[in-house]
Amino acid sequence: MARHYHTAIVGGGLAGLLAACDLARSGIRAVILEAGKETGGRARTKKVDGFRFNQGPHALYLKGTFRAALDNLGIQYSGSKPAIDNAVTLWGKQKHPFPTGFGSLLRLTPLGLLERVQVAKLLMRIVRGDYSLAGQSLDDFTQYFRPRVKMLLEALVRVTTYVNAPAEIDAQAALNQIRLSLGGVIYLNDGWGSLVAALTTLATTSGADVMTESRVTGLTWESAGWHLGVADREEITADTVILAIDPAECARLAGRSAILRDTLRSMKPAKVACLDIALSELPRPADNFALGTDEPIYFSVHSKAARLAPEGNALIQAMRYLGRNEKAGPGNIETLENLVDLMQPGWRAVEIHRQQLVGMTVMHDIPQARNGGRRVPVILDDTPGLFLAGDWVGGQGMLSDAVAASAKFAAKAVCMHLGGIEKDLPASVARLS
Ligand SMILES: Cc1cc2nc3c(=O)[nH]c(=O)nc-3n(C[C@H](O)[C@H](O)[C@H](O)COP(=O)(O)OP(=O)(O)OC[C@H]3O[C@@H](n4cnc5c(N)ncnc54)[C@H](O)[C@@H]3O)c2cc1C
Structure with a gap:
């Protein structure tokens, strides 16, 4: 029976x-x-020689519903916020400071003064939740923005949502996600x-x-x-x-x-290509985070914040947010290797393991x-x-x-x-x- x-x-x-x-x-x-x-x-997290490989870069939103559900169930976890003191945005191959708060807007190169003012106003609106954009796409919302402000906002949307579809994503949902990220994220010890x-x-x-x-x-x-x-x-x-x-x-x-x-x-899925690399040492210990603006790319040393690698070793994450109609393939990995060259020159000599996840679905349907x-x-x-x-x-x-x-x-x-x-x-x- x-x-x-x-x-x-x-x-x-x-x-x-x-x-x-x-x-x-x-x-x-x-x-x-x-x-x-x-x-x-x-x-899932795969364990290899003491390294912990998540299925691509994962961060827990501290003010999110998932975190609340874990706490409600009494699930224990630990971890730390990403190390972004020295974080950069990438404009081509140029590195510029990442906006970590209102103070940092003053030195937000390569943006000019008017662009910085527009970014500051935009961030104020996001902090206050002062927008009502349901039914508008991100492209609709940013159509009159200065080009570099639009690029910066799209990069912030990508890093918080994993979505590279400004013509399709709901602007309300996108800005809500940036707002959620202001409450902080953590990388988890021992992985998800x-x-x-x-x-x-x-x-x-x-x-x-x-x-x-x-x-x-x-x-x-x-x-x-x-x-x-x-x-x-x-x-x-x-x-x-x-x-x-x-x-x-x-x-x-x-x-x-x-x-x-x-x-x-x-349905419109959000897809990415990920390259996670285990290193015996980090060639440039201070260079931990980069976010592409004109290219949809991301770099972060997750082991800097969380216990994901044996003592003295490092686990780094590079990712490309795949756009609409973009084919996932070996070319994605080459782009990501070039990104790691830019952030951690010399990494190829100290690589121990790697995980390549090309065409991973992060979300099966975006808002x-x-x-x-x-x-x-x-x-x-x-x-x-x-x-x-x-x-x-x-x-x-x-x-x-x-x-x-x-x-x-x-x-x-x-x-x-x-x-x-x-x-x-x-x-x-x-x-x-
Ligand atoms: C690269 C990447 C980065 C991410 N980063 C973040 C992040 O930073 N923050 C965040 O909050 N989220 C992140 N996510 C999203 C998060 O991982 C997912 O939303 C979540 O894990 C999805 O859980 P799920 O149970 O809905 O689906 P899944 O994890 O896909 O689980 C579905 C399960 O169903 C099983 N299954 C399928 N068919 C059958 C069947 N016929 N019978 C029985 N079993 C079946 C599968 O084996 C699978 O185990 C990320 C995801 C990816 C891929």
């Missing part, structure tokens, strides 16, 4: 883990079905895998089953329950299902939802101006009992903050749905719903 759960969560990345923790802690019988050998998805491990342990100790190497291959609704076909395992049945996977896989499993099918047609920044909803009205969670779902936040917001909402929606069909639920569920 098939094993039965109140909720089956497909996908054991951050979205699935967060939803499972919320549900299991309320007494809901939940199972995570994860295709991979381990949980974590894009938040430490969060994955803690969330997996919490889900399990709270009563959820976590099944890895369990790819869900089919999802059907039959005789008042969901039936999940799982590769090489027995079928699972559940009253409700949360799909915490990528949109294409969702469409394969839940193609009968017209809402989902329609949304998929207009688009044409949709007023909204993405597919958590609750699919045309498919009762089926819910979505991930960085492409819901109207709140971006990146792992969108993940946390949608996962929390999905867990709550599950409770309400289960309450409606009056299953044998613990009293705590009634409180949640």
Whole structure:
């Protein structure tokens, strides 16, 4: 006989883990079905000779929904803010100071006086939250800006959102993300895998089953329950299902939802090419951070702020934000190697390991101006009992903050749905719903 759960969560990345923790802690019988050998998805960390490779550069927004969710669950983590004392913006190959605060605007070369005034006014507006731009693209918003101010703003949007699509991204969402970043970010000691491990342990100790190497291959609704076909395992049945996977896989499993099918047609992912390099030493210890303005590139020595490399060694991150229609390929890596040459000349002689991730999806759907920044909803009205969670779902936040917001909402929606069909639920569920 098939094993039965109140909720089956497909996908054991951050979205699935967060939803499972919320549900299991309320007494809901939940199972995570994860295709991979381990949980974590894009938040995994690979350990190689004492180096910790995240899936590309990851920073935790201190004022974000994800951080709040971790604190609420009692998840422990540690880390530090990026070392940006000596940070630079790149204009061609020229290095200029990075704007770290209002004081630094005075020496914000290569901008002239009028441009600095425009940047200062813009930053004041962002700090105050004095803008109402939903439905406008970043390009719409910046069309009358001086060219170098526009370039600087686009660079700040890229570094905070990972999105290189000024014609498509919703300006309200973009500026909100810069505003969020003013609350600070940290790089995590031991990498984001430490969060994955803690969330997996919490889900399990709270009563959820976590099944890895369990790819869900089919999802059907039959005789008042969901039936999940799982590769090489027995079928699972559940009253409700949360799909915490990528949109294409969702469409394969839940193609009968017209809402989902329609949304998929207009999705715009944010993609990057990453080069992470482990070094036996850092050739230029003071040069830790650079952000391209005329080129969509990023450089940061994450091990300077967080425990990601053995003592005396270093782990550096270089990244290119891929634009619309830009093909991911080996050329991206060459560009990134040139960037590292500029920031850390001599690195090639001290390279120990590297990780290349070309064409990585950071967010499956960006908040688009044409949709007023909204993405597919958590609750699919045309498919009762089926819910979505991930960085492409819901109207709140971006990146792992969108993940946390949608996962929390999905867990709550599950409770309400289960309450409606009056299953044998613990009293705590009634409180949640
Ligand atoms: C390069 C890069 C940099 C990033 N930087 C940041 C950052 O600085 N700050 C930030 O907040 N966020 C950042 N992010 C985003 C963050 O990592 C993701 O938003 C988050 O990890 C997504 O979690 P998820 O659970 O929604 O999806 P995923 O992590 O993709 O998890 C989905 C899981 O579902 C599993 N799966 C798929 N199909 C099936 C199936 N049929 N059956 C069972 N399991 C299945 C997959 O194996 C996977 O484990 C970054 C991402 C990348 C790639």
